[in-house]
Amino acid sequence: MGKFILHRTADGVKFTLRAGNGQVVVTSVPYFSGPECIIGIRVMKRICPGAYIEDQTAETYAAEKNPKFEIFLDEEKEFRFCLKDETGDILLTSGAYGTKASCLNGIECLRR
DSSP: OOEEEEEEETTEEEEEEEOTTSOEEEEEOOBSSHHHHHHHHHHHHHHGGGOEEEETTSSSOOOOOSSEEEEEEOTTSOEEEEEEOTTSOEEEEEOOBSSHHHHHHHHHHHHO
8 A cells, every 4th residue: 555745845845655665656746835735646646547648658659638647768768657637737757667567557556
């Protein structure tokens, strides 16, 4: 079972979701305050189950409508995903994954 941890940073308040094994699953964008961060968690929980998956690592892919998970390769060629809300704003980004399968597993973990 995962847990959310709120923490203050230089640019606001962020939440981190840690898996049962302690690994960081996702980190949010900064929010102005703790209550706004909690609203961000609620939005994430609401949109995750029905969010589309846009795999930008595929040779050709169709742009999906928001809300959606976007899978992409970072500068080190590792897989990551972000979650965008209905307006296209990024709510959170994942850590790095070595394979696309593990990245997709991270999304499924988040949906649960």
